[in-house]
Amino acid sequence: MSTLPFLARRVLAFSVFTVSVVHAAPAPSAPKLVLVLAVDGLPAEQLQRYRGQFGQGGLRRLMDEGAVFSNAHQAHGVTVTAVGHAAILSGAYPYQHGIIGNNWIDPVSKASVYCTDDASHTYIGEETKPGDGTSPARLRVDTLGDQLRYASGNRAKVIAVSGKDRGAILLAGKTGTAYMYMDKTGNFASSTWYMAAHPQWVQQYQAGRPQDRYYGKTWKPLLADAAYAGDAPDALFPATPASPNRFPFSFYSDSGNIDADYFNRLKTSPFLDELTLDFARAAIEGERLGGTAGVTDLLGVSLSAHDYVNHAYGPESKMSHDHLQRLDRMLADFFTYLDRKLGAGNVLVVLTADHGFPNTPEFVKAAKGDAGRVNAGALVAALNVALAAKYGHEKLAIAQSAPNFHLDYAAIDKLGVARGEVENTAAAFLRAQEGVAEVFTRSQFEANATGATRMGVLMRRAWHRELSGDLVVVTRPNWYFSSSGSSSGTGTSHGSPYSYDTNVPLLLSGRKWIKPGYYGQYAETVDIAPTLANVLRLRPPSGSEGRVLVEALQTP
Incomplete structure (x- = not known):
């Protein structure tokens, strides 16, 4: 490893690749759609550990046909959901973009504030409580989507969907449109920051009540028992009155009715991601994403369930392992849909994560580690x-x-x-x-x-x-x-500057624009926005400090 200090190595790399960018040839043609996938709480090592078990059309498709940056990082010291999502399409670090946590202390009132709260806006058709996330007002920079909208005369559509409000809002930027899962009703809804009322396609989607179909369903392992032999033993997750903490998991409500209890339980399951991708399909259809000649649209999809599963059980668990396998199959179906809808080779895909995850302290201690x-x-x-x-x-x-x-x-x-x-x-x-x-x-x-x-x-x-x-x-x-404020408890969390929290996947796919390969070069998630700006011939976002990943770009 280089003996240069960390900052010097990053600055040197930035300088070298900045020079290269000046002479880089433009992309041969623009994609119809840029799809940015953020898998909440996915450590890079899980992709490598479970790669041999993935199917052919999902994560392995991206890894085999795209550019894989194995040494990519969320390169800031407070690695939580809001901070990571803000970095992905702004290309900026927290000291500029202003999202320093999921919550922080207001410097004047000393009260806690939430990263996307905005008392002047409400959810559309949903209960809005004080502190709910309804706008990007606290984000102090623009995003790639904002630049895309500006450069196209607002013809480009920018849509973001997530199981968490902050996951959608911080990908959508200032001028896009965010839709987020409502854990009281199971709907996906937007806020009055974006519009006064939902378009017809959203109303029709909500009327179909797809979130109800999982009531009484169970989540069982997808693969044969032998596939999970290296995972943490069930004994590491003690049963509680609220959960058996082991397979199979059932999804219901204590009241016996489809209500908020049930919708909240769905969050720690593959079903939340299935719903998110289902709504993303509806957005593609309803907004005709990728359907305007000469215009590139942007769809951000933040898949939240892996974070909830890892918090509860840790990335070493059978639950985390199985969830990633199920997500892989969901992505394969989604990519097949995009090929059919927009034509194979017309979508540029980026997959990354907002942060990684450490193992549970109990797992580390069992291996005689300090935790x-x-x-x-x-x-x-x-x-x-x-x-x-x-x-x-x-x-x-x-x-x-x-x-x-x-x-x-x-x-x-x-x-x-x-x-x-x-x-x-x-x-x-x-x-x-x-x-x-x-x-x-x-x-x-x-x-x-x-x-x-x-x-x-x-x-x-x-x-x-x-x-x-x-x-x-x-x-x-x-x-x-500990998120509970306790020094004891179960599960695990994140937020540190250590590699298990910073090292995240960075995959880019789309052969017209991306050169397939396995890249060991140091990269950061702030490199995504300037790289996409380079491909789309846009001005990078105002706070962008990342480099263009020229080594992974095709030349004519």
């Missing part, structure tokens, strides 16, 4: 005790949305103590706590003094001066902040 969960609330409480003992003020750490922790600078100023001193005291205390690897301070970020190590660079990219915390805590490898 655990960090209770962020308890960490803040302990920090305040330590700071009070030194400075005589009861609560200098006033809020947290891990990994961001916020200090009361007004109180610190009244104490007559330098802010940097309190930051350093707090950082030293936190570094000594179980499960903590490193702590970066506001003063470090503002002075660009986080260092040229990979961790330092990724955390600097993830930090936004106006929005992020005054202390940013990085857990040790295989430790993570």
Whole structure:
């Protein structure tokens, strides 16, 4: 491996390929449709581990016929759904695009805010609660879809569909249209940011109630038992009153009726992705995507269920393994549909993920590794005790949305103590706590003094001066902040700068534009937007810092 620091290697690579782009020949013809698939929570290693079990027409088709970047990363330090989705089509890092987490602390009110909430907009025909995701207003940059719309005089259509509101909204950008799964009704719906009422095709789709067809159905393993021999044993997932935590899984409601309980349970199953792809087909038909001569349309599809499954059971589980096999078959059907609808070779496909996943702590510990969960609330409480003992003020750490922790600078100023001193005291205390690897301070970020190590660079990219915390805590490898706030529990989570969270699939397919091959070059998800812009002869999005993946592009 190169001895150059991480940032220097990235800058050098960027410079080299920027020069190459100037002389690159344009693509021979534009695709009818660009399909961007984001599989929520899919580590790159799972594609390699299970490759031999995939069918012929889905993931293996992309891997055999397209460009596979094995060393691709979500190259920022807070690897969660919203941040990753914002990067894919903006080409920007969080310090520019402003989506620093799924949630974060408002710097003025100190209240928690959600990445896509917008009180001025509501879901169409659905209950909208405070904090629900209804618009891209918090996204501070434009996207490839916005550039496509602009360059085409708004003739190009940009549609995004997801099981999560943030997955759809952050792919759709400012001028596209997002549709998201409603876990109270099982509908896919948009919001008033995009339109006043749903078009007729959406109303017809909703009237068909496809989400009801899974009631009483079970999810059983797709393959023979021997195919799962290397997965984590069932004993790792203790049964609970709410779930047996092992196959078969049944989908129903405790009330005995098709209701919100049932629709919520569907999320941790292959059926959510099946519904998402089904709605994507309806969008292609209803909006005539790819059907306007001389115009390229963009369809973003974020498949959310793998994330829910991995959170519950970990990527080492039989459930995660089987879910990916089922998703592979769903994609094969979807690609066959696209070939039939738009003609083989007329769609450019990109598949990536918003983040990877670590194994569950229990799995790591069983292999004699160090792992655990960090209770962020308890960490803040302990920090305040330590700071009070030194400075005589009861609560200098006033809020947290891990990994961001916020200090009361007004109180610190009244104490007559330098802010940097309190930051350093707090950082030293936190570094000594179980499960903590490193702590970066506001003063470090503002002075660009986080260092040229990979961790330092990724955390600097993830930090936004106006929005992020005054202390940013990085857990040790295989430790993570528990979403429940507890240091115990089940399942696993993500959000770190470690490779298991950053290394994601990056597959590009479409022989008119993409040169098939297995590429070991370092790549990032921020490279997707400028690469597609190059193919489509568009201006890259305003915040784009990625490089064009010229090594994987066809020349006439």
